[in-house]
Amino acid sequence: MRFSFILLVCVSVALSAYQPEPLALSKQRGKKVYELNCQTCHGEDGKGEPSIFPPLAQADYLMQNRTRAIRQVLYGARGTMIVNGHTYTGEMPAQGGLSDTEVADVLNYVRNAWGNQDNSPISPQDVRAQRR
Numbered sequence: 001m002r003f004s005f006i007l008l009v010c011v012s013v014a015l016s017a018y019q020p021e022p023l024a025l026s027k028q029r030g031k032k033v034y035e036l037n038c039q040t041c042h043g044e045d046g047k048g049e050p051s052i053f054p055p056l057a058q059a060d061y062l063m064q065n066r067t068r069a070i071r072q073v074l075y076g077a078r079g080t081m082i083v084n085g086h087t088y089t090g091e092m093p094a095q096g097g098l099s100d101t102e103v104a105d106v107l108n109y110v111r112n113a114w115g116n117q118d119n120s121p122i123s124p125q126d127v128r129a130q131r132r
């Protein structure tokens, strides 16, 4: 009885001391930002829409260059873009209404979802540095 009480106290202390890493939290918040701002075009599974919306899931374009990825969200893009060997000629509206933290969070989410893996998380300061 006494032992199980001590065990309970230890478990509660351990649980309350547990803090998920900052990247884990950023990804959690980023999923929400994605659902609200990106999912209609890029899809719940990040696979986009053939010849209209490029994929984010295992997308070479997204993963090749983190600065370009930040600028893609802030300023959108129009014109020709080649993603995983397919050409896209659509237009993505700028998402400049998102805060620095929201842009960082959504990129940390998409760059670590659907098989993507990014070993250098993006910070709100990285986003700020790309604002005009």
Ligand code: HEC
Pocket: 033, 034, 037, 038, 039, 040, 041, 042, 052, 053, 054, 055, 056, 059, 060, 061, 062, 063, 069, 072, 073, 077, 078, 079, 080, 081, 083, 088, 089, 090, 091, 092, 093, 095, 106, 107, 110
């Ligand atoms: C209205 C539709 C639409 C929305 C909303 C949208 N995108 Fe896009 N996105 C596009 C299109 C279209 C392109 C390709 C643009 C081109 O051809 O120049 C693109 C390209 C991209 C690319 C570069 C190509 C790739 O697949 O790697 C990234 C990264 C990206 N979008 C991320 C996002 C993120 C993150 C959000 C939400 C914050 C978002 N997009 C919201 C339509 C959209």
